[in-house]
Amino acid sequence: MNSEYSGAGDPAKSLELLWGLQSRPTRGPKPALTVDRVCAAAVRIADAEGLAALSMRRVAEELGVGAMTLYRYVPGKAELLDVMLDSVYGEFPRRPVDGDWRAKLEEVALENRELYLQHSWLLYVASSRPPLGPGLMAKYEYELEAVEGIGLSDVEMDAAVALVNGYVHGAVRSAVDAKQVIQSSGITDKDWWLAHEPLLEKIGDAQKFPLASRVGTAVGQEFDAAYDSEHGFAFGLARVLDGIEALLDGR
Template sequence: MNQEYSGSGDPEKSLYLLWGLQSRPTRGPKPALTVEQIVAAAVRIADAEGLAAMSIRRVADELGVGAMTLYRYVPGKGELLDVMLDTVYGELPRRSVKGDWRPKLDEVARENRQLYLNHPWLLQVAVSRPPLGPNVMAKYEYELTAIEGIGLSDVEMDAAVALINGYVHGAVRSAVEARQVILRSGITDKEWWLAHEPLLDKIGDTKKFPLASRVGTTVGQEFDAPYDFEHGFEFGLARVLDGIATLLGNR
């Protein structure tokens, strides 16, 4: 995946766009577009074709205008990407979950996972400098609320949220990459393994690799595939939450 970076444009211009503080174009013909329309078109392109396909010119073509027209609304691709990120973060339902911190943090993980699945291009954006738009801030507030008052310091709360988000990011990346392999190759994982089964039988050495042979066979029989991403996600998330529970229990 090609990597992009949030905050790669002019931070001040991005913040003006994110918070609706920019002035409407005063030169040229009467404005026929809005920033929201431009961002929606950019997201559609990224969803359908990947982030590499998204450019000012490509978005302009999608909207049926010239590229220079868009520059009257957004300074460039960097600032546009910041607004795209904040916009899709606004899709998070941020549901109210009953119970203690664990089901609440579990919901945080699942909502983030679904957002990545809906917009796989998010995996291509490094957000060490997140756009501090309204939806980014609302997302962070919601995630912190899940663990407020459970005995963690503010620094630990931030680290716990980052731990959950980091786990989801890694788990979803593997699932999205596997999906893309299937789409590009035109065959499922099961079909690929069956096609290569005769060769694998020849090179397989159960005596030299007894554990790999045993465990690999068991997994294949269990999931009818070499790996099941749903099971992997559930198993990993539970262990991450177990770790936080152990930390709290030791207090």
């Protein structure tokens, strides 16, 4: 799946939409749509069909209006994508957590994972130029609160949050990609391995590849598959947090 890019449109137009700064007509008929309705329709399409299916025409069909009607509310697809991103960022639960920084950062990771699983198209939007809307700003504020006052500089606080979010992004994208393979092929991982077992037995030389054979067998027996995304996510997240803890302990 090809990536889309946030901030690819007119940033001034996007910011107007994100913060409700666009001018409204004082006369004439009441608008039939709103930016929020257009955005909600676009998110529904992306959730159900992926980003490849998203277009201004497709959104217009979802809303039962002509494609040109949408341009009264949103300048184009690029600006619409910025609004979509900020809209789903606004869904970020921001649950209060009792405990230390580690428990709070773990919750940040779990909430990001939850958001990606609900809106997997987010994984395919490059956001090095993020939409600076209210949803994103509230999410970032909440994430920074997890590491406020624990001994990191402001730059390190940002880096710690980025480290956790980057790990979550990569781990969840791998899990989503694996799920999509199952959906597109109609074959579970277990059935795929079983179907190829005779071939694997021929090339699986335990004497030539003793570690691969031993470890692969142990994983297969443990998870009844070559990989378990839940275990992998928890293990990796713990190691990321261990790294931050080692930095703090070193001070």
